[in-house]
Amino acid sequence: MKIHFSSNQKHTLKNLLAYICMPVGFCVLGYLLIYTVFIPIIKPALSLSEMFISDADFKTGEDLTSIFEDNIQHEESKDTVNISEVQIPSFGTHYANISIPAISVEAPLYYGDSSAALSSGIGQYNGSFMPGFGRPILVSGHNNSYFNSLQYIEAGDEVIITTNYGVYKYQVTETKIASYNDKSAYDLSAKEETLIMYTCYPFDTLGLTSQRFFVYAEKISGPEIV
Amino acid sequence: MNNTVIRRIICFFFSLILSLSLFVISIAVTMQFTVVNKDFLINQLSISGYHVKAAEYTRKSISDLAFVGGVPSDIFDSVVTTERVQSDIYNIFESAYEGKQYSIDKNSLKSEFVNTVDSYASENGIEITEDTKNNIEHLSELCADTYLNCINIAGLNMVIGALKQPISFMGLAMGGAALLCLVSITMLFLVNKYKHKFFRYISYSLCGTFLMITIIPGYFYLTKPYLNLNISPEYIHSFINSFIDDTLKTFLGIGIFFVVLFISALFIVNLFKKRALQKGYNERHKDSLV
Numbered sequence: 001m002k003i004h005f006s007s008n009q010k011h012t013l014k015n016l017l018a019y020i021c022m023p024v025g026f027c028v029l030g031y032l033l034i035y036t037v038f039i040p041i042i043k044p045a046l047s048l049s050e051m052f053i054s055d056a057d058f059k060t061g062e063d064l065t066s067i068f069e070d071n072i073q074h075e076e077s078k079d080t081v082n083i084s085e086v087q088i089p090s091f092g093t094h095y096a097n098i099s100i101p102a103i104s105v106e107a108p109l110y111y112g113d114s115s116a117a118l119s120s121g122i123g124q125y126n127g128s129f130m131p132g133f134g135r136p137i138l139v140s141g142h143n144n145s146y147f148n149s150l151q152y153i154e155a156g157d158e159v160i161i162t163t164n165y166g167v168y169k170y171q172v173t174e175t176k177i178a179s180y181n182d183k184s185a186y187d188l189s190a191k192e193e194t195l196i197m198y199t200c201y202p203f204d205t206l207g208l209t210s211q212r213f214f215v216y217a218e219k220i221s222g223p224e225i226v
Numbered sequence: 227m228n229n230t231v232i233r234r235i236i237c238f239f240f241s242l243i244l245s246l247s248l249f250v251i252s253i254a255v256t257m258q259f260t261v262v263n264k265d266f267l268i269n270q271l272s273i274s275g276y277h278v279k280a281a282e283y284t285r286k287s288i289s290d291l292a293f294v295g296g297v298p299s300d301i302f303d304s305v306v307t308t309e310r311v312q313s314d315i316y317n318i319f320e321s322a323y324e325g326k327q328y329s330i331d332k333n334s335l336k337s338e339f340v341n342t343v344d345s346y347a348s349e350n351g352i353e354i355t356e357d358t359k360n361n362i363e364h365l366s367e368l369c370a371d372t373y374l375n376c377i378n379i380a381g382l383n384m385v386i387g388a389l390k391q392p393i394s395f396m397g398l399a400m401g402g403a404a405l406l407c408l409v410s411i412t413m414l415f416l417v418n419k420y421k422h423k424f425f426r427y428i429s430y431s432l433c434g435t436f437l438m439i440t441i442i443p444g445y446f447y448l449t450k451p452y453l454n455l456n457i458s459p460e461y462i463h464s465f466i467n468s469f470i471d472d473t474l475k476t477f478l479g480i481g482i483f484f485v486v487l488f489i490s491a492l493f494i495v496n497l498f499k500k501r502a503l504q505k506g507y508n509e510r511h512k513d514s515l516v
Contacts, residue, residue: 018426018430019429019430019433022238022241022430022433022434023245023430023433023434023436023437024434024437025242025434026241026242026245026246026430026431026433026434026435026437026438027434027437027438027441029242030242030245030246030249030434030438031438031441031442033246049451052455052456052457053451053452053454053455053456054454054456055454115287115290118294119290119293142293142294144293144294144296200294204296205296205357205358205361206295206296206297206343206347206352206354206358206361206362206365207295207296207343207358207360207361207362207363207364207365208291208294208295208361208364208365208368209361209364210360210361210364
């Protein structure tokens with residue numbers, strides 16, 4: 001069906017169209033002009049904004065989360081675990097529990113040793129490995145909370161780390177007192193699975209100390225990640 | 227090309243110039259009210275609750291250290307008061323606007339932390355040995371560093387310096403744009419025989435400026451991509467959000483001002499058109515086309 005407009009109607013329509021097209025045209029031309037003139041500023045600014053703006057919702061980085069499931073039944077006989085079954089935790093995630101029965105330590109283990117993680121449990125340095133990878137695991141805790149009783153630990157004591165993918169047992173081999181900046185106290189590039197636990201030393205004192213109490217434990221059981 | 231087409235091209239060109247000039251003036255005015263305005267920035271500190279949140283965050287960070295240092299977590303609350311944090315933050319921002327670096331006396335701050343721990347030790351009969359004294363010094367040093375890290379914003383002076391850069395050429399830009407506005411209006415007035423046609427081109431320009439000033443800020447205001455800025459702590463994040471939010475609102479406010487002008491121009495167009503019709507103006511006569 002064809003619509004017929006009278007001459008007056010056509011004129012009114014043209015006027016109306018002009019009220020839409022002219023401003024839109026000005027706007028497009030204006031933006032093009034700005035873009036052309038300011039392109040040396042706009043491009044780096046956009047690239048920079050991509051660095052700072054993420055698709056995910058804003059997180060302060062201090063929020064703790066958990067992926068640990070308490071009620072999993074683990075097969076004792078399992079020697080290996082496929083890496084696809086292992087969920088790699090993000091920073092500040094409770095992914096395991098650590099217990100030392102001999103000195104009554106029972107605490108959540110967080111991936112990352114932020115102040116929030118250390119206030120809520122034991123923190124694992126995120127530059128070290130998770131249990132099962134056959135590499136060193138470096139964990140720390142405050143000496144006036146979860147790791148206060150670490151002062152009573154002895155060689156031969158058992159440390160158990162329970163994760164979603166397996167239970168890992170370690171046996172304490174030695175303890176050592178070292179300076180906080182003594183890099184020889186641990187070697188994260190070592191090819192063996194050593195659990196290194198440390199806390200501030202001396203225990204029960206005022207202020208921040210410059211020494212650390214290190215506990216070394218070797219793996220005795222737990223599935224390897226393949 | 228006949229005269230009518232040439233006149234239309236001229237009118238289009240000067241309307242465009244008028245629209246762009248008004249846009250430049252609007253941007254300059256918005257910036258005067260927002261990013262280059264010290265009072266606006268200081269006001270944003272209050273609106274976003276910056277100093278209160280900063281004080282809470284600083285106290286929390288220092289109380290974590292206190293806990294690790296074997297003293298009660300709230301022992302330093304008397305040192306890190308909200309008033310102190312507020313005063314330091316305002317001084318930092320004000321100094322940055324004056325191009326100066328405000329410095330907090332770290333040694334005096336540190337000794338306040340040391341004295342607080344010493345008082346706690348003496349009240350509780352804790353003996354302070356030489357080793358403990360060093361540990362307390364270390365704790366106090368870290369507390370003072372934490373305070374400074376929480377209060378200072380890295381690169382603040384550089385950012386404020388960059389925000390103030392447009393001031394140097396803003397006067398020139400506004401003057402130039404105002405002159406172009408005047409030239410464009412005069413040319414449109416001279417080229418158009420009928421007043422309603424002159425005002426019609428003015429209304430196109432006003433509507434064009436409204437679109438330019440509204441579309442991009444409106445898009446950002448509605449989608450709010452800056453909410454996902456990866457900047458922490460939270461008080462800096464909310465301050466930046468509030469700052470951007472209010473700057474965009476100012477743009478939209480100026481956009482509304484142009485809408486009002488545009489609607490007024492439409493009324494004037496109708497008014498003058500009626501008068502022209504009464505005087506025998508024929509819309510479709512080829513001499514009346516411009």
